Amino acid sequence: MTVDLRKDFVNYAKSLNAASEDKNIRTAISRAVTSYRNTVTETLERFPHTPALAEEVQEIKRQSMANLDNLLETAMASVERNKGKAFYAKDHQAALDIALGIIGKGKTVVKGKSMLGEELHLREYLEDNGNEVWETDLGEFILQLRKERPMHILSPSIHVPREQVAEVFTKFFGKVVPPDIAEEVKVVKEFLREKYFTADVGISGANVVAADTGAMVIIENEGNVRLATGAPPVHIVMVGVEKLVPTFQEAMKVAEVTWRYAQYGVPGYVNIVSGPSKTGDIEKVTTYGAHGPKEFYVIFVDNGRNEMAHEEKFSQALHCLRCGGCMYECPVFQVTAGHFGHTYMGGIGAIWTAFVSGGMEKAAPLVYSCLRCGRCVERCPMSINVPAMIGELRERVIYGKLEG
Amino acid sequence: METKMPMVLDVISENIIKHGSPLALKGSEVSSWAKELDLPAKGDVLFYTGGEYQMLPFIDSLVKTITHLDQGSKVFSMMMGARNILNKTGFSPEKMYASVLAKDKDRYNSVCFKAAKVLKELGYEFCYSGNEELYSGALLYELGYLQDMEDYVKRVVEVIKKSGAKTIVCLSPHAAEVFKFVYPKMVEGFDFEIRTYVDLVWERRDKLAKLQSAESVVIHDSCRLARELGIHQELRDILVSIGADVKEAPMNREWTSCCGGPIKILFPELSHVIGERRVTELKESGSAHILTSCPYCLSALEAGRAKGDSAVVEDLIEFLYRGVKA
Structure with missing residues (x-):
């Protein structure tokens, strides 16, 4: 059986383009990004123990999964x-x-x-x-x-x-x-x-x-x-x-x-x-x-979560706290908002789409619109290596391993 | 289950595998910059271009084709086939490539020449594989063709080994990234020392010619260079040492904003929007003279510059070369 994803890519590109021209999205996200960065900087200064606590939480999450x-x-x-x-x-x-x-x-x-x-x-x-x-x-x-x-x-x-x-x-x-x-x-x-x-x-x-x-x-x-x-x-x-x-x-x-x-x-x-x-x-x-x-x-x-937990290359995606920080740092999300997503959004969302909400066919276009630029990893308190997972998913898409 | 992906992915991956270049450029085209330099084929240090700067003007041409055609159409598949389907359709990729402006071709082709000249000036000796040089395969890695890459890299390594070099100097951070992190996993005994052009210049930055006057510049850190390879202070050191006034963009170093380049071939319009935003962000530094050190950033930021925009986008190589000439 052949899954033809070409139309999906075309339609998805159209929706991203439309979103990137939407002035409401542009204004709202610009405002939100500035405010997010300022507030987080200020909050982390007020509570300087947070990054160390985040590292502790990474370990808690790893053990839990x-x-x-x-x-x-x-x-x-x-x-x-x-x-x-x-x-x-x-x-x-x-x-x-x-x-x-x-x-x-x-x-x-x-x-x-x-x-x-x-x-x-x-x-x-x-x-x-x-x-x-x-x-x-x-x-x-x-x-x-x-x-x-x-x-x-x-x-x-x-x-x-x-x-x-x-x-x-x-x-x-x-x-x-x-x-x-x-x-x-x-x-x-x-x-x-x-x-x-x-x-x-x-x-x-x-x-x-x-x-x-x-x-x-x-x-x-x-x-x-x-x-x-x-x-x-x-x-x-x-x-x-x-x-x-x-x-x-x-x-x-x-x-x-x-x-x-x-x-x-x-x-x-x-x-x-x-x-x-x-x-x-x-x-x-x-x-x-x-x-x-x-x-x-x-x-x-x-x-689909348990399956993810058992996949060595993807279990880390379950550590996501849904703080939303990565989205503010994602250059694609900054101009398209939730259009870069299915239910879950952004790069981490593409991974969740593959395993939990939508499946690989829905995930494929999302997976290819990630820049793999890695700034989400800088922001993520759990240091989730989204670009590596995106790479892995691309390989699965190319070689037809669509089961997730 | 088989998947049918956008044609552009098939074309690029097949071009790499069959022709050793994402756009099927010929070895003679890719290495034409080196004609006058008489670089040896063997040596301790291998100068590696991977054909990446040379192919930039053609990528834009490819992207223009994508932007203006429905990817599902017959015409599109003909256009996209480029050299791959030349035999089947009789369509000449040269026609498509001919639309590339001569000045762009010259500019990007000469980046490698300039890089070599700067390194020579700093006293480095190196060899170059010339016609035989193959693209690193970074896009196979990037786009998910890892199984194909495993076969492909063997051929690349063969060419590299011929040079007898122990060190590979990469102009593109993408090549450096795959040589450093991907090749060792795919090729047994791949133990070359991987350096970037920036590393080498940084080591001998004291020897660089000083600027006549303190020009103000802003650095666009490439994602791969800053985050994967951890190189960002070096760029600043180099520029400061020649007397440049380095301004900083709001998001820089490991927090740099991507130029949009990586999604250019599949989502060209969006890539363009992201490039535009980055140019604006960089100009917030107070300097409109943007320097980067990655072929794709160079091309994406150049495209993101609005028409008539006063901003200047250059590769660090081009900027440093002006000092060599003076």
Whole structure:
């Protein structure tokens, strides 16, 4: 069988060219890059221990990926011990089935931002199955209304200026929303506030998972995750198995390095959730669902990650903390944003596309648009050698090893 | 499962494998710069061009063809075939190559001549493989043709060995990169000392002619040179020693911004945009006289210079050669 990728390359080149002519992308990314570089420099000066901590985290990640099966087993047992329910989803469909099985139909779901959610097309799947789903991260909410996919992993709607936000909000809310950022933030806050307290289910991802305690660490700034995971009676965490580390202490190290390279001295909120809400205040009888969710579910998603962990040349790609630093340094991303990507973006995204989200056919054009210039490696707190992996993937594409 | 990739990849890889040059340039074309120099074929130090500077003007011609034609079309495959499909179609690559401006051809061809002259001036002795010199295969490595490269490098090594040299001096950082990091994995006993042109000049920089007046220049660090080979301070030392006023771009040394060159053959428009942005970034240094030390950076930045832009883009070799002539 022959896979003809020539048309894919032509179409992809067209989309990159169009993106590079988009003034919104150009302006937004230029602004973001300058601000990223300045803030990170300043933050690393304030917290000079960070690079050494990052090196420590590299080792934690290396060990964790080498020991993934055990960690998963431990973590699942911890979640159960905490009176939560743990699931393992081998692939994409299994993950969606488990989530739908818990949620059912006709429910209202509030969702925190999650790249895994994008990978699984979770919102669309739940909606297609008769649920009302709301993205609660402001950027994701904007994209939900615009029916677009994220253009950056941390700032998904980076390409949409306030005027266009006002336009889509005016249409959606049925009243004039001026192109004023504070006003725009306010209307969404009012709208979602009601959703949090009437929703049946809250869904979040997690930035790190400590296997020993079953603690899910979720970093955020808006406070939406806090509400989405605290107010509804059910909280579902959907998390990739690569987020597992052995201990709580190690999870804290990973979390600090993650937010530091995502340009925060410290984020607005760090949520640590390890089970359903409970109280023993009356007669020391433990009762679940005190103020927060009564039910707590964790779905550990594999979907190609384990295979990656076992590939010597690619397991390092699982160390990615999704801080987004590499994207700001990537000359291709700087002019095309998420168009240089499928679900995951940039050079590291091309690798994730090959193994986890899209497969080699989708990855091939991305793999060839990487400059292999290596500046992402300079920025990456995990020093992930993306150019080497890109080289390896090119070889696989050329010699027809498309399985990933 | 077999994959059909954009034709340009087939053409380039096949050209390298069959003709020892990504664009199937003939040995006589590639080595014409050396005619008057009478370089020996044997010696301790081998001067290695890999034909890379010489092929730059032709790459642009190839890229122009790509930009203006739909890659799926019949015409395109004819154009792309260049020498590869000459026999099948009767289409002459010379026609395509003839569109290259004579001044560009002369300029890039003379870079090797200038490099050799500068090294001679500094008292270095070296040999050159002339007509027989083969391209390093760096693009096979870059584009994923590693299995083909394993066979190809054997032929390159044969030519290198003929020279009897122990040291290879590379003009292009891409050649230096593959000789240093890839060849040893593919060829048993590949134990040549790999140097770059910049290394050699740096060692004897005190002997370079000083500039008449303190010209201000800005260095575009090549990714391969700065990040893979760790050479960036050397460029500054060389320029300072001849009295240049070295300005720095916001992103430099190991943080240098790529010129866009590596994706030129598949994504020419985007490559161009990236080159343009880098030129702008370099000019933020306060100097519009850009110096680089890599053939692809030279070509990409030259293309990224806006029409009528006052910026000057030169290879370090070209800049230093002016001192030799004076």
